[in-house]
Amino acid sequence: MNQDKEFVIKTAHERKVKFIRLWFTDILGFLKSFAITINELEDALEEGVRFDGSTLHGFVRSSEEEMVALPDTSTFQILPWRPRDNSVARMFCNIYTTDMVPYEGDVRHILKKNMQKAADKGLTFYTGPEIEFFLFKNSTSPELIDRGGYFDLTPLDIATDFRRQMVLTLEEMGVGVISSHHEGAHSQHEIDLRHDDALTTADNIMTFKLVTKEISQLNNIYASFMPKPLSDQNGSGMHIHQSLFKDEDNAFFSQKDPEMTSDIGKKYIAGLLKHAREFFAISNQWVNSYKRLNFGFEAPMHISWSHKNPYSLIRLVKSRADKPGSLRAELRNPDSACNPYLLFSAILAAGLKGIEENYDIPDPVESHESFTSTKKLERAGFDPLPTHLHDAIQYFEKSQLMMDTLGPTIHELFVENKYLELDQYNRYITDYEINKFLPLL
Numbered sequence: 001m002n003q004d005k006e007f008v009i010k011t012a013h014e015r016k017v018k019f020i021r022l023w024f025t026d027i028l029g030f031l032k033s034f035a036i037t038i039n040e041l042e043d044a045l046e047e048g049v050r051f052d053g054s055t056l057h058g059f060v061r062s063s064e065e066e067m068v069a070l071p072d073t074s075t076f077q078i079l080p081w082r083p084r085d086n087s088v089a090r091m092f093c094n095i096y097t098t099d100m101v102p103y104e105g106d107v108r109h110i111l112k113k114n115m116q117k118a119a120d121k122g123l124t125f126y127t128g129p130e131i132e133f134f135l136f137k138n139s140t141s142p143e144l145i146d147r148g149g150y151f152d153l154t155p156l157d158i159a160t161d162f163r164r165q166m167v168l169t170l171e172e173m174g175v176g177v178i179s180s181h182h183e184g185a186h187s188q189h190e191i192d193l194r195h196d197d198a199l200t201t202a203d204n205i206m207t208f209k210l211v212t213k214e215i216s217q218l219n220n221i222y223a224s225f226m227p228k229p230l231s232d233q234n235g236s237g238m239h240i241h242q243s244l245f246k247d248e249d250n251a252f253f254s255q256k257d258p259e260m261t262s263d264i265g266k267k268y269i270a271g272l273l274k275h276a277r278e279f280f281a282i283s284n285q286w287v288n289s290y291k292r293l294n295f296g297f298e299a300p301m302h303i304s305w306s307h308k309n310p311y312s313l314i315r316l317v318k319s320r321a322d323k324p325g326s327l328r329a330e331l332r333n334p335d336s337a338c339n340p341y342l343l344f345s346a347i348l349a350a351g352l353k354g355i356e357e358n359y360d361i362p363d364p365v366e367s368h369e370s371f372t373s374t375k376k377l378e379r380a381g382f383d384p385l386p387t388h389l390h391d392a393i394q395y396f397e398k399s400q401l402m403m404d405t406l407g408p409t410i411h412e413l414f415v416e417n418k419y420l421e422l423d424q425y426n427r428y429i430t431d432y433e434i435n436k437f438l439p440l441l
Contacts, residue, residue, distance in 0.1 A: 004073040005045045008091075012038055015078055018086035022049060022069050023206070024093045025107055027413050028058040028285070029339030031206050033090075034069075044071055053095060056105050058417040067103055069093035075203060080172045081214050092203055104409040107341035111199055114345040114405060118352060123244045123251060125348050128178075128195035128328075129205055131336050132236035133212060134187050134229055135159050139222040142187075142229040150184040163189055165215045173211070175204045184298070185233035195241065195328075198348065202340040205238075209336075227284070227335040228291035235292025237299065238336040241317065242347065243328040244268065253324035260319055260327055269305055269314055269329050270361040271354020272347060276303050276313055276333070278399035279346035280385060281392035281418060283334035287425045290388050292335060300333045302382035304365035312365055313385065333385065342406065342414075349405035393418045 019035045053067025071091035082088040095106035102109045137143040163180045176194030183190045216223035228235035244251040252265030298310045305314040319327035386392040
């Protein structure tokens, strides 16, 4: 038994851990888990634990498929909101077939494979998320708990203490937090996590979502990552700051360039722009995601980059000459309901493609002109982003890059899940249709 496993066992006994929750993420980004007792921990670390792996397949699960969950000892953490006696710990798991071959439907495995492609080029992929979410009185209706606005403080922001509890709990679990504040919409909040390698960040996002919901439940409120729960307010995004490092140096930075941006950085951004429509179904995977990406709500509407335009897809975050590590590209279209493992795999692949194929970056679009329709965007010479999940899925389904990046297992399962969602949505009669058309037609 190696030292990491010995450390986990020793710590678990010292901290009076009774249950260990084994965490993994399904194709749609939902955290899944089952528990073992402390008596089973040593065997689990050595041989893994068998379970029904079809739970990884999302809503299209049709038959049982036995898999093995092998805990990643580096992710061992005590859950602070559980009792101190007979406490509970968690570990993320890597999923294997019964022959102990990494399962190609494991989203965490897919991200590691894509990060290895970058590592083969001497590059490490770093990401940092700005995660937006809503706090409501319950889970059955979007009933506000405050009417605060952007960066408001008490008395408008009565959720200050809730965010404080969330941040303290995250830090207790080893998740670094940069800042937290009230966002622009009523009852909307944002917590920004520290940059880390993409796998750690993806794990941290999954931890963040659970912590946020647990702390909210303890305070008799409900945390929602629904992209657009309020029609007259901004939706919740998850802007992703990203950079590539070569050893200790930011590969995006160049002191010789007026923008302080290297050729690698420009080609990476060009790759994101060129393949944006192909990965859009991953970054904005729900029917509701496209209600957020609408005119007048500070969300990206066209394929462009800038330094400050709120409707651009990518913002280049400048750095000072003496702070090269802080230069990064901020991708602004993802929402906080996406699967971070698939998102990071997809955008890394798009960026690396831009570097490999020497894509040319277009000129930035700094204009703040007000566009009110996709047609006006097109007439102005802009390439609009997908405005509906159906369109995004068609781009994704036809993309060889996404097939190669995610593998046929995930690519096929994801498409199947999304068409099922669209079928269910198309059959549903909305309140809008009843209120608008019943008295009219």
